[in-house]
Amino acid sequence: xxxxxxxxxxxxxxxxxxxxxxxxxxxxxxxxxxxxxxxxxxxxxxxxxxxxxxxxxxxxxxxxxxxxxxxxxxxxxxxxxxxxxxxxxxxxxxxxxxxxxxxxxxxxxxxxxxxxxxxxxxxxxxxxxxxxxxxxxxxxxxxxxxxxxxxxxxxxxxxxxxxxxxxxxxxxxxxxxxxxxxxxxxxxxxxxxxxxxxxxxxxxxxxxxxxxxxxxxxxxxxxxxxxxxxxxxxxxxxxxxxxxxxxxxxxxxxxxxxxxxxxxxxxxxxxxxxxxxxxxxxxxxxxxxxxxxxxxxxxxxxxxxxxxxxxxxxxxxxxxxxxxxxxxxxxxxxxxxxxxxxxxxxxxxxxxxxxxxxxxxxxxxxxxxxxxxxxxxxxxxxxxx
Amino acid sequence: xxxxxxxxxxxxxxxxxxxxxxxxxxxxxxxxxxxxxxxxxxxxxxxxxxxxxxxxxxxxxxxxxxxxxxxxxxxxxxxxxxxxxxxxxxxxxxxxxx
Numbered sequence: 001x002x003x004x005x006x007x008x009x010x011x012x013x014x015x016x017x018x019x020x021x022x023x024x025x026x027x028x029x030x031x032x033x034x035x036x037x038x039x040x041x042x043x044x045x046x047x048x049x050x051x052x053x054x055x056x057x058x059x060x061x062x063x064x065x066x067x068x069x070x071x072x073x074x075x076x077x078x079x080x081x082x083x084x085x086x087x088x089x090x091x092x093x094x095x096x097x098x099x100x101x102x103x104x105x106x107x108x109x110x111x112x113x114x115x116x117x118x119x120x121x122x123x124x125x126x127x128x129x130x131x132x133x134x135x136x137x138x139x140x141x142x143x144x145x146x147x148x149x150x151x152x153x154x155x156x157x158x159x160x161x162x163x164x165x166x167x168x169x170x171x172x173x174x175x176x177x178x179x180x181x182x183x184x185x186x187x188x189x190x191x192x193x194x195x196x197x198x199x200x201x202x203x204x205x206x207x208x209x210x211x212x213x214x215x216x217x218x219x220x221x222x223x224x225x226x227x228x229x230x231x232x233x234x235x236x237x238x239x240x241x242x243x244x245x246x247x248x249x250x251x252x253x254x255x256x257x258x259x260x261x262x263x264x265x266x267x268x269x270x271x272x273x274x275x276x277x278x279x280x281x282x283x284x285x286x287x288x289x290x291x292x293x294x295x296x297x298x299x300x301x302x303x304x305x306x307x308x309x310x311x312x313x314x315x316x317x318x319x320x321x322x323x324x325x326x327x328x329x330x331x332x333x334x335x336x337x338x339x340x341x342x343x344x345x346x347x348x349x350x351x352x353x354x355x356x357x358x359x360x361x362x363x364x365x366x367x368x369x370x371x372x373x374x375x376x377x378x379x380x381x382x383x384x385x
Numbered sequence: 386x387x388x389x390x391x392x393x394x395x396x397x398x399x400x401x402x403x404x405x406x407x408x409x410x411x412x413x414x415x416x417x418x419x420x421x422x423x424x425x426x427x428x429x430x431x432x433x434x435x436x437x438x439x440x441x442x443x444x445x446x447x448x449x450x451x452x453x454x455x456x457x458x459x460x461x462x463x464x465x466x467x468x469x470x471x472x473x474x475x476x477x478x479x480x481x482x483x
Contacts (some may be wrong), residue, residue, distance in 0.1 A: 034413075083403035084391050091389035091404070092434070098404065100420065107420065110456030114418075117455060175481065196411035209481065214474045215414045215426070216467050 001099065005046035006030045007037035008078075009056045017050065017103065024109040034062055040248060041069055048115055049073055054080035060093050067094050067375035074115045080384070115166065170341060172207045173374040176200065179364040181222035181232075181306060182353025185244070189355055191364050192220035193375070194235065199223065199248065204357060207377060213248045222273075222306065222353070226266040233273070239290060257290045259283070263307030263354075265314060267329070271346060274316060276303035281332045282317070296333040300325050310356040315365065317354040324354070324361065343378045392421060393442060407433060408459070411452035415445070415462045423450045423460050424466040431462075438476045443469050 004026045008014040011032065018028045025344035034057075036164065049066050053059030059077045066075055071296040074096040079087060088100040096115040099108055150252070178195035187199040188210055197219055201211040219235040229251075230242040238258035260361035270293070271284045279298040283318045285291045298304045302320030309315070314327040322344035326337035340364065344351055349365030352375075356362075361380040367373035394400040403418025407425050415431070421473040423429070430442040443464060450460035 046442075080481045084393075084399060084404045087404040088389045088391045093408070100403075106456065110420065113458055114455040170465060195414060212474070213476055214470070216413075233452075 002047040002112075003027045003029065003044060004112070005037060005040045005044065005049040006052075007034065007049065007057070007062060009033070010052070010054070013052055013054075013080070017052070020103065020105045020108050021050070021112070023105055024112065026112065034065060037062070037138050038065065038069060041066065041073070047074075048096070049075045050078060050112075050113070052078045053086070059095075060090060061101060063090065063093055063095055075145070076111055076115050078108070081216070084088060088378075091259045120329070145363045170379045172377045174200075174202075174207075174364070174377055175209070175374065177367065177371050177373065177375055179352045179366055179375040180220055182355045182362065182364045183223045183264075183308070184355040184357045184362070185223050185225040189357070189377075190223060190225075190364055191375075191377075192223050192232065194221060194369075199232075202377070204362070209349050213246075220235040222261055222264040224264040224266045224271075224307075226268075231264050231266060231271060233258055233264055235383070237261070239264075239273075241286075252265075252288075254290045260303045262303070263316065265307035265309045267314065272307050272309070272314060273334075274304035275318070276297060276305050279303060281307070281314075283332070296331070299327070299333050299335040300338070305352060306354045307359075308354045315354065315356070317351050319351045322351060341378075341380070343380070349376055370385075387435050388414070388435065389418065392417075392419060393432070395428050395430075398404075398427075405415050405457075407431075410435070410473075410477070411426040412470075412477055415447075415464070417460045417462055418453070418457050419460070420457055423427075423447050423458050425450055435476050436480050439454070440469070440473065440476075464483055 004021055005018055006028050009032060012029050019031050021028045029046055031040050031041045051059045051062050063075055066073055076087050076097050077095045078089050078099040079101055082100050090098055097111045160324050176193045178193050178197055179191050179317060180194040181192040182192050189204050191200050197215045199213040200209050202212050221233050221235055223232040228244045230248055232240045237256045238255040239257040240250050243251055252366045260275045260277040261273045261297040262276040265272040271286050273282045280295050281298055282295045283293045283294060299351045300318040302318040304316040305319035306317040314329055314332055316325045318325055322341045324339045325335045328334040348368060350368055351363050352366045353364045354361060363378045365376050390405055392403040392405060393438050403419055403421030405417050408418050409414050409416040425447055427447045429445050431445055432441045444466050445462040445464050448461045448463050450458055453459045
């Protein structure tokens with residue numbers, strides 16, 4: 001049960017809202033004038049305020065007054081007349097939520113719950129201790145003992161956390177949630193996000209976003225750089241060849257060339273694509289039809305979610321087993337090395353893209369369950385694993 | 386980010402305007418929390434202010450919607466106007482680059 005302050009000039013409406021909020025389990029301190037509401041705010045310290053907006057009371061003015069006295073107070077406004085523009089204007093002024101008429105118990109309750117869940121910081125007043133008796137002294141001694149024990153444990157924990165903080169950080173949250181592929185262009189790390197239909201260029205030094213290229217008609221699944229050309233694949237199965245200019249202008253579209261393409265890699269001569277659904281890797285010419293020269297079964301037991309060429313070998317990212325696989329370039333169905341990625345061992349992220357910057361591998365992972373949090377960029381050990 | 390947003394519906398539907406908040410916003414999509422009922426595939430028009438820039442009646446399609454724990458509707462929206470998407474992308478880059 002939460003204490004709720006109510007400001008409503010009309011006695012009938014006041015009674016109605018008091019009853020509804022009471023039935024929903026809230027303790028209501030009702031006020032008929034702004035001065036009374038201010039008194040309620042100061043004396044009763046409600047968890048939130050409910051103001052009624054109508055011809056007899058300008059809720060915007062009352063809202064400003066409430067927030068002036070108590071800036072962190074969540075304020076809900078109940079409209080007497082439905083006006084969406086007015087509702088948005090009140091929210092911009094600082095109202096947490098706005099309830100539309102006709103008021104119902106369910107509508108009011110969901111609005112109050114939403115406000116309580118999403119707003120503010122709870123404060124409480126610390127009561128002065130009562131006079132101590134013998135039993136109280138014993139209790140105090142016990143508290144001191146456990147307090148000291150807790151204090152020591154907290155101090156050790158703080159030391160441990162400080163030690164951890166001093167260690168080099170190797171993973172960072174990204175400001176988007178649905179990464180699909182990754183590549184390095186010699187200067188920046190590029191991540192393709194399918195949901196926002198964009199490529200983001202990150203500075204490998206401080207991971208800040210240097211550039212964003214929005215694709216208006218493409219949901220990207222992978223990308224790869226080849227000099228001044230950019231290759232990308234889309235969920236539609238199309239492969240695109242872009243010019244590496246400000247807008248990544250599409251030079252060529254190969255419709256249906258690579259359905260389910262999860263990874264793209266260019267080795268200087270051939271374009272490689274991976275298909276996580278059919279679990280195979282294809283070698284293609286960069287001719288007008290992206291002709292497939294050979295197709296190889298994927299040697300891992302999981303799914304080849306991404307591909308990268310490091311200058312000498314082709315690598316794939318196994319998203320199910322959290323592994324990097326090194327392939328024999330002549331026969332990619334033969335894995336010449338399998339390397340675990342312990343960063344993904346907790347199962348909190350699914351690897352979605354991999355890049356090689358000349359010294360180390362970088363991977364990007366999607367938070368699980370899908371879309372439940374920001375994507376994460378991982379920097380792996382400097383030497384090849 | 387919880388931007389207040391005005392929701393208008395297509396005129397032929399004859400529905401009253403609603404309001405809500407944008408929980409997430411990208412150049413081509415948004416997540417909306419509102420007390421108004423929404424249907425999958427429905428067309429809506431959003432008006433909101435991002436920093437100093439106003440967006441009026443931005444057309445969007447409801448991709449997915451579900452009820453949350455509080456009784457509100459949470460919906461994934463996709464913006465459908467390419468020009469508006471570019472303008473929104475520019476405004477977002479401006480905000481993100483600060």
